[in-house]
Amino acid sequence: VGYMYFLPVSTGPLYPKFEEMWRLMTVDDVLNATNAAVYRFNQFEIPFADAVLPLTDADFASPETLTIDEPFLFDAAYSVLLAANALLNENHSLSEVTGEQLLEKVKATNFEGISGICAFDSNSDRAASYDIVNVQPGGVSRVPAVFSAVTGEISQKAGMELYWMSGEAGWGLPDAFGSCEPGFWKDSVGPDATRMCYACEPGTISPGGTTTECEACPAGSKANAPRGATDCITCPAGNFSAESKSTACVACPPGHYISTDGATACKYCIVGEYSDLPSSTACVRCADGKQSPELWATLQQVDVGGVMEWVPMQGSDSAATCGCKVGAYNVSGECEVCGEGMRCPGMGEVVIEPFYFATVMEPGFVFMCYGSDHKRCPGGPPGTCASGRDTSNLACTRCIEGMKPSDNGECTTCGGVDVLPIIVAVVLAIMLLTVIYRVIDTSNPASSTRSILLVAIAGSQMVTMFQQLGVFGSISLEWEAPFDNLLSFISLFAFKLDYLAVDCVAVMDSASRFGFRIFMVLGFFVVMFLIHVCSVIVLHKGQFQTKMPALVGSVGTVFSAFFISVVSSMLAPFQCDTHPNGLSTVRDYP
Secondary structure: OOOEEEEEOOOOOOHHHHHHHHHHOOHHHHHOHHHHHHHOHHHOOOOHHHOOOOOOHHHHHOHHHOOOOHHHHHHHHHHHHHHHHHHHHOOOOOOOOOHHHHHHHHHOOOEEEOOEEEOEOOOOOEOOEEEEEEEEOOOEEEEEEEEEOOOOOEEEOOOOOOEOOOOOEOOOOOHHHHOEOOOEEEOOOOOOOOOOEEEOOOOEEOOOEOOOOOEEOOOOEEEOOOOOEOOEEEOOOOEEOOOOOOOOOEEOOOOEEOOOOOEOOOEEOOOOEEOOOOOOOOOEEOOOOOOOHHHEEEEEEEEEOOEEEEEEOOOEOOHHHEEEOOOEEEEOOEEEEOOOOEEEEEOOEEEEOOOEEOOOOOOOOOEEOOOOOHHHOOOEOOOOOOOOEOOOOHHHOOEOOOEEEOOOOOEEEOOHHHHHHHHHHHHHHHHHHHHHHHHHHHOOOOOOOHHHHHHHHHHHHHHHHHHHHHHHHOOOOOOOOOHHHHHHHHHHHHOOOHHHOHHHOOOOOHHHHHHHHHHHHHHHHHHHHHHHHHHHHHHOOOOHHHHHHHHHHHHHHHHHHOHHHHHHHHHHHHOEEEOOOOOEEEOOOO
């Protein structure tokens, strides 16, 4: 019920007169010799005589046998005749008439034919009338109205109603037919309104019905369909839409997050956090599970005045940007605050300050490079020593084998002449001991002259002064040249042999150096004993018992003269320097 369709109307008000004329005609009225000569229908491509259904008088006696098309054919032929007649009335000969001229006249034709009003539109199409066939209750098809393409009007037939597919009867459009589906809007405002439904544009929605416009989805949401959407869906956490009329939510890129629904923008991960996946609802903390979370940060390198430096960064998209912040360094996966002698530029890196030292394995275990040769520790990456220094030795105190210390803290290659000072020192020491023994052996205190006593006292004072100056050299002060060179030389009187470039003769560690210094005193005793033995055998014919006082006096004189040096050597282990790492080392032998 309510189904409708159109059928062209082939019979107009003049059709009954056509039927009356049709019944009065016979076959001879059409096919007589006169008509054949005038209309030459026997010269058609298919002559009437060869027609499949030959024309008979019975065809004229029954007009109801005519098909729906034949009245249209009659009026079409009549339209051409009227157009040709109009051209002839305009003094055109048939030979001059063109097809375009005849078509224009046909389009201008307007008359009452047997099929109704005959008129044509701009496309030369027949503007006919159409029966509106309506299926009504019981399945019966009726024609309750006629539509005229000429006037554009629908003529209702009296006593009949129009049924709609909703089952309602009436000539007005039911409300259900005027409503749009959800996701569509109705163009019903204004004189040019089409009264049709249109799909909502992308990013807008409509509940349907008689809504005349669609509503834009707000920022933070998206439409549930590309077009013709019916609802706005809130963007879930980890996604956003920055503008209204969105058709999709955008995932937060790595380095960003949003923890709430309906967001219009994502947030940067703060310093110390990162996000390496899209659509993150939270950032990962670099310090999770760490003992000192306040020392962790996310960092990036930037050019600052031509120098690449680590600076804190937000919006990190990788765990690789996590590291110890500036002022801290990494120890077995944990960050610790930098101590004295260290500079921590960030990301766990450690730079040792000048005059300090730390090994590669323990960069946070820092030693201070005490002494006048502190330039041996130039600073830099852990394990850095001045050129030629042994980096495996504590605080760069030792040179590589075959090298000796220089004034600038570096070590230079030993040469052949570097052994000469040692030889000279040994020879002079033996000569000095020999002179001391000889003087004591041959002198008589009762007969000693004033000049000899004066020389002895002056020599003793000079040795004492040298020893005292040697003690000054043990103080942790940076002496300026040339006083520092003088102190280095005088340190020989305190039994310190660094001035003699001992490294060129034998490589000794700190313990060996200290032991050698201590046993030098015993060495003096041994040398003095050998001098005594040689002197007694050569000069006194083996009178050892008689000359024993000379040995005792010589040894006592040496120990008395070098008392300060002997005592300072014995006390050296108690003179310590404290390092930033809390350890203490012997000042002269770190």
